[in-house]
Amino acid sequence: GDSVTQMEGPVxxxxxxxxxxxxxxxATGYPSLxxxxxxxxxxxxxxxxxxxxxxxxxxxGFEATYRKETTSxxxxxxxxxxxxxxxxxxxxxxxxxxxxxxKLTFGKGITLSVRP
Amino acid sequence: xxxxxxxxxxxxxxSGTSVKIECRSLDFQATTMFWYRQFPKQSxxxxxxxxxxxxxxxxxxxxxxxxLINHASLTLSTLTVTSAHPxxxxxxxxxxxxxxxxxxxxxGTRLTVT
Numbered sequence: 001g002d003s004v005t006q007m008e009g010p011v012x013x014x015x016x017x018x019x020x021x022x023x024x025x026x027a028t029g030y031p032s033l034x035x036x037x038x039x040x041x042x043x044x045x046x047x048x049x050x051x052x053x054x055x056x057x058x059x060x061g062f063e064a065t066y067r068k069e070t071t072s073x074x075x076x077x078x079x080x081x082x083x084x085x086x087x088x089x090x091x092x093x094x095x096x097x098x099x100x101x102x103k104l105t106f107g108k109g110i111t112l113s114v115r116p
Numbered sequence: 117x118x119x120x121x122x123x124x125x126x127x128x129x130x131s132g133t134s135v136k137i138e139c140r141s142l143d144f145q146a147t148t149m150f151w152y153r154q155f156p157k158q159s160x161x162x163x164x165x166x167x168x169x170x171x172x173x174x175x176x177x178x179x180x181x182x183x184l185i186n187h188a189s190l191t192l193s194t195l196t197v198t199s200a201h202p203x204x205x206x207x208x209x210x211x212x213x214x215x216x217x218x219x220x221x222x223x224g225t226r227l228t229v230t
Contacts, residue, residue: 036221043122043209044160044221089159093219103150104211104219108159 002027002105004090009110013080021075021110023064023090031092033057033066033073034104038087047075047088080114087111117143120212122222129200129229136196137225139210145190146212150219151183154207166193200229 007022025031032051036044048057053068064075073090090107119142129135139149147168152160164185165173172185182204184196193212197204205228211219 032218041224043120043223044211046218046220049218102213102216103162103165106159111157 002031002092002094004092004105004107006090006107006110010113011110012113012115015082015114015116016079017114019075019077019080019084019112021088021090021112023073023075023107025071025073025090025092027071027092027094029094031094033064034091034093035062035064035073035075036089036091036106038089038109040086044089080112082114082116085112085114118214118220119143120210120220120222122208122210122225124225125223126226127228129227131201131229132199134196134198135200135227136194137208137210137227139193139195139212139222141191141212141220144212144214146214147190148213149187149193150211150213151185151193151195152209152211154209154224156207160209163195197227200227202229205229 003026005024034049035047037047038044048059050057050066056065062077064073087109089109091104093102093104121140123138149166151163153163154160162175163178166185166187168187168190174180187193207224207226209224211221213219
């Protein structure tokens with residue numbers, strides 16, 4: 001079945017440091033890939049997405065490129081801020097049939113703490 | 117756009133009582149909504165898929181008689197935790213699907229059963 005593997009956390013960085021969070025996936029078809037962010041006490045927010053190979057999703061300074069050859073979707077940001085402290089989830093979704101049964105498969109999530 | 121709300125945001129109830137959580141898509145119609153459960157410092161566990169006008173599809177290991185889901189309209193799904201026990205205490209999150217695969221999440225409901 002489908003699965004998403006994220007690097008182990010937590011990750012602690014100083015403000016303005018470079019961030020990479022690794023994510024690899026296993027899927028039978030051609031999934032869409034997502035990064036979600038969860039701030040303390042809140043639900044998930046879609047951070048960025050990519051729907052096909054070589055697509056680059058970007059938002060709020062974060063980027064991730066859909067790499068089919070390495071089945072990866074690593075999240076990067078050039079200069080993190082304290083406000084980026086949150087839990088980050090990598091996820092995939094495969095469209096099955098009409099799409100009515102499409103589900104999101106999540107990685108375990110990784111906690112990022114950015115200190116001033 | 118694509119805003120999903122949940123109500124209540126937190127609830128405390130006594131063991132043996134039932135609690136209803138609402139999930140609403142505010143600015144779009146959603147034929148499919150999802151209910152997740154999240155334990156502290158863990159990922160989301162999909163509980164069930166809620167389809168408007170039909171019965172929910174539950175994931176393996178989720179008791180459908182305990183977690184009642186009703187998708188009454190294209191903008192509302194409800195999760196009722198029946199005869200709640202302390203082990204049901206958790207963070208419950210819903211999402212609504214827009215299009216073929218994109219899901220938008222509610223802010224979550226913190227349930228504490230005493």
